[in-house]
Amino acid sequence: MNTINSFLIVCLLLLNCKKSTDPNKFANNNVILNDTEEITTSVYKAHKNAEIVFCLDATGSMSGLIGTAKEKIWNIVSELAQSNDIDTLKMGMIFYRDRGDNFVTKKISLTTDLDEAYSELLDVNADGGGDTPESVNQALNEAITALKWSTDKNTYRTIFVVGDCPPHMDYQDDIKYTESCKIAAEKNIIINTIKLGNDCTDAIYHFKKMSSCTNGEYLQLDQNAKDYTIATPYDDEINEISKSIDDSRMYYGSEQERTQNYAKKAKSMEVYDKGTSTANSSRAEFRNSKTGKKGAYGTKEIIKDYEDGKLKIESISEDKLPKDLKGKNILEKETIIRNLVKKRKDDNARLIDLIKKKNRYIKSKESIQKDSTSFSKEVAKIMTKQSKN
Secondary structure (H helix, E strand, C coil): CHHHHHHHHHHHHHHHHHHCCCCCCCCCCCEECCCCCEECHHHHCCCEEEEEEEEEECCHHHHHHHHHHHHHHHHHHHHHHHHCCEEEEEEEEEEECCCCCCCCEEEEEEECCHHHHHHHHCCCCCCCCCCCCECHHHHHHHHHHCCCCCCCCCEEEEEEEEECCCECCCCCCCCCHHHHHHHHHHCCEEEEEEEECCCCCHHHHHHHHHHHCCCCCEEEECCCCCCCCCCCCCHHHHHHHHHHHHHCCCECCCHHHHHHHHHHHHHHHHHHHHCCHHHHHHHHHHHCCHHHHHHHCCCCEHHHHHHCCCCCHHHCCHHHCCCCCCCCCHHHHHHHHHHHHHHHHHHHHHHHHHHHHHHHHHHHHHHHHCCCCCHHHHHHHHHHHHHCC
């Protein structure tokens, strides 16, 4: 009986091993199943999601920071998306000033619709302030508790607090950053801090302490969040094609669904007038990454769903069609959609080619800037490193 029991136990153990599908089980090793079959790390490596909140000082001394954010935010998310196997990316923002200014904090919720967040960013300008301490405590607490963070274990969650002055530690009805840091640690949110400029040296202690409580990074950069931008001969054409693709978006579904999706499309179209040519060119690059493509068109976009085989035109009732297709027969609808699918494919192919040329051009010019500090590259470097852990 002992021999039989031992044999059964061994069989059960072997069966358990064979059935194991833990995505992290083989994270650091290749496992040989037999002489001809090998499971490599990539087979079991889970996709990571990323949630990023920028907590930015928007007082009068921060015009350089706000300008850099407007210009470089797409470079930051593009580099993260392309450096790591990021599946879904959400971004949010908290702008802070101080009590007595026209706002204390302004929130942009965490969203996969980065156009919506970017469009709101473009409307923010540096203003207010006066005394040196700012409402950093309130901003950080809202970033941690007022935004909807996921609880997924494969999600990289981070906050970047960027400013030049310390938090008000004298407000009696404030939640101090030391308390907010404890909540961040419980939620597995990494706090990184960037102190700008050489003034307000008493901010250094607080910014360092803020980042250390979650094992985040602390940086000190120049007052204007200095960065460099390399314009290329391809930016204008990239923007022209990208705008054409965005403008082709057509939505179906209930009136409420269409209203919401067309409102999001309108936000995307605003970007071309409000953003710079170089920033919009970087946006086009992000939207062509694996991560960016997931949110590029939104839901119930008729051209994408038709191309992906998820939609039959005859199955959509007249009242759920976009206005461009209403009142037409099936053949007319199919012809319009097929033509739009072909045009979008051609535009995307041309866009990818131009982005490659753009990146080769930038690489050829970057050597000139090799000794220059780049705010966006420093931020992207931190995120890339942390999200791989």
